[in-house]
Amino acid sequence: xxxxxxxGTDRLSRTTVFTPRLHALLRDRRGEDVFRLDSDTVGVAGxxxxxxxxxxxxxxxxxxxxxxxxxxxxxxxxxxxxxxxxIGRDVRRALREPVPGNVDLSGEWPHVGHVHLRDLILGTDxxxxxxxxxxxxxxxxxxxxxxxxxxxxxxxxxxxxAPVTSIAGLTADATGYSDRRYAMGLYRRAAAPVCFTVxxxxxxxxxxxxxxxxxxxxxxILYESMRLLPPSWNILRNASPEYPAIDDRIxxxxxxxxxxxxxxxxxxxxxxxxxxxxxxxxxxDPDDHPGYLPFGHVSERCWGRHMVMPxxxxxxxxxxxxxxxxxxxxxxxxxxxxxxxxxxxxxxxxSGRA
Numbered sequence: 218x219x220x221x222x223x224x225g226t227d228r229l230s231r232t233t234v235f236t237p238r239l240h241a242l243l244r245d246r247r248g249e250d251v252f253r254l255d256s257d258t259v260g261v262a263g264x265x266x267x268x269x270x271x272x273x274x275x276x277x278x279x280x281x282x283x284x285x286x287x288x289x290x291x292x293x294x295x296x297x298x299x300x301x302x303x304i305g306r307d308v309r310r311a312l313r314e315p316v317p318g319n320v321d322l323s324g325e326w327p328h329v330g331h332v333h334l335r336d337l338i339l340g341t342d343x344x345x346x347x348x349x350x351x352x353x354x355x356x357x358x359x360x361x362x363x364x365x366x367x368x369x370x371x372x373x374x375x376x377x378x379a380p381v382t383s384i385a386g387l388t389a390d391a392t393g394y395s396d397r398r399y400a401m402g403l404y405r406r407a408a409a410p411v412c413f414t415v416x417x418x419x420x421x422x423x424x425x426x427x428x429x430x431x432x433x434x435x436x437x438i439l440y441e442s443m444r445l446l447p448p449s450w451n452i453l454r455n456a457s458p459e460y461p462a463i464d465d466r467i468x469x470x471x472x473x474x475x476x477x478x479x480x481x482x483x484x485x486x487x488x489x490x491x492x493x494x495x496x497x498x499x500x501x502d503p504d505d506h507p508g509y510l511p512f513g514h515v516s517e518r519c520w521g522r523h524m525v526m527p528x529x530x531x532x533x534x535x536x537x538x539x540x541x542x543x544x545x546x547x548x549x550x551x552x553x554x555x556x557x558x559x560x561x562x563x564x565x566x567x568s569g570r571a
Contacts, residue, residue, distance in 0.1 A: 262479035264508035271514035273459040303383035330416030369398040417559035437495035443511035450478040480508030
């Protein structure tokens with residue numbers, strides 16, 4: 218995998234190595250607004266075109282990553298809203314709990330952070346549900362659904378009123394194998410991305426910028442981390458008649474792949490675009506800066522935004538207070554090709570240790 222110019226490489230002697238496809242996009246397409254990726258897909262990175270495309274129509278059910286159809290069964294927006302409100306209550310409850318004084322978050326990230334969040338938010342849930350948070354299930358959808366199928370087939374079920382999380386409580390009314398499988402699928406769809414995204418975001422931030430200045434706010438660190446390694450590096454919109462009218466380089470049958478990966482590093486939009494500079498956010502508004510889309514478009518923001526930022530901020534507080542930093546012996550981290558963009562296997566240690 219070829220190295221890509223990476224924030225902090227000179228200052229901290231760390232190199233971020235993108236998988237070849239991502240490296241090629243950054244090398245060949247940065248600064249372009251609209252370009253053809255293949256015979257039926259157009260890439261879009263220009264802020265004006267991106268804004269108009271995302272505002273042209275709402276996302277369809279198959280374009281919603283969390284609430285696309287589940288085993289062929291549509292998820293109505295009212296049900297999606299109920300599910301997100303449930304996991305939101307669980308996150309708020311977890312944030313109110315006092316932080317344990319002996320928590321040890323050293324080790325390999327994002328795995329360590331993911332396990333911490335799983336236990337913090339979902340620790341009271343039965344094993345058949347908590348196992349759905351296992352990061353190894355990300356290897357293939359088939360593995361995920363195999364585990365769900367086994368859990369749904371096991372005897373016994375969660376009783377209404379059981380002392381579990383709100384998101385787990387939604388599975389209590391499921392009767393029959395098919396409904397239990399669907400409910401468990403929704404549990405994973407809603408809960409796992411919270412743990413995955415927050416742990417990855419914090420791992421990215423530490424890799425890109427640690428050690429941090431004491432006066433730098435967590436929010437600025439996180440905004441800058443999401444700029445350089447946007448959790449959702451692409452946003453898919455299937456072919457739609459609105460798009461050729463926006464730009465004639467988009468054909469009637471073309472799918473559109475919007476690329477925050479590129480707009481977040483566009484030299485026309487950012488000073489020193491490859492450098493990790495959290496201080497820039499003292500003068501920038503993350504909600505309206507052109508081309509900045511860490512949580513999607515203003516017309517349809519990610520519902521998880523108000524969970525991700527507080528949880529990530531709490532993790533940063535713990536790590537910063539504990540004097541954690543990247544193991545100085547680690548100088549390279551890889552960014553695999555995945556829906557959630559992040560560095561893999563970053564070793565965090567207490568300052569002065571290796």
